[in-house]
Amino acid sequence: MKILIVSDTHRKDVNLKEILERSGRLDMLIHLGDAEGSEQEIASWVNEGCDLEFVLGNNDFFSNLDREKDIMIGRYRVLLTHGHYYSVSLGPERLIKEARAGGFDIVMYGHTHRPFYEVDKKDGDKDLIVLNPGSLSYPRQDGHRPSYMLMDIDRDGEAHFSLNYLER
Template sequence: MKLLVMSDTHGDVEVIERVKGYHPDAAKMIHCGDSELPYNHSAMQGLERVKGNCDHDSNYLEEIVFQVGEERVYVTHGHLYEVKTSPMKLVYRAKELGATIVCFGHSHILGAEYIDDIFFVNPGSLLKPRRIKEKSFVTITISKTHFILDCYDENNDLIEQMFIER
């Protein structure tokens, strides 16, 4: 099973549409906030989406939780949990919610960590990346024994692949 995750597109409708088209086989497509688009904008259709600190439409929720197979996926932008400083507040919240996968953004920094049996993923930014030059998004391939995180640039070229054992 595969998830597609993007974040921090800051008004770039074209890149959202393009990225959605790259992996139509994804079980879920996720936007971790700061789209800067109205909740009901056509580009946001088909995406599980949350409110970022730059999103002003009141229809967005700050966080969502949903089930994909046996995984409990928690999505939030991250600004409410001070993710630029430390992951700990987000770790505590994920534990409260019983999450097995956490998708978040805000820092514009591509990365992933496995903490206390929870897989944390930040897809970076598709507009203004930090720490790397590539604008990025990710796919997460889920199995019972591991996760495969494929990190792509805005043109769907593979930047890096990570294999994370459970």
């Protein structure tokens, strides 16, 4: 299973369209907010059979998107959120606490425009995968390279993640 994870495209969709053309067939596209009304256009670019998951970002003003979603990807229970309601600009700690309290295996967020990947380990609890794909349109990390993540579920049901950058 191949899943593309993006966030914070802010209607500047040329990079996303390029990634979709390069990525080949996808099983799912996850957009973690601030698509700013491009949802229908993005949906027209993906292959048939690709599941689409969008959540509301702080700049999705006139949208009916869900604030967050609780979905299953293979055997993993996943929380999708933009993150601004969890103050992720100050760090992911509050979001991690909420995801753990909710029993999630993976939490995905955006908002910061900075890629992040961590396996949060806590004694006595299961590991929690925490990730942010960064932004394809307005990256803010050192080097300011547009970023996205790919998630692959292998034949044994194990999730693997790769952080990728759009090279110019």
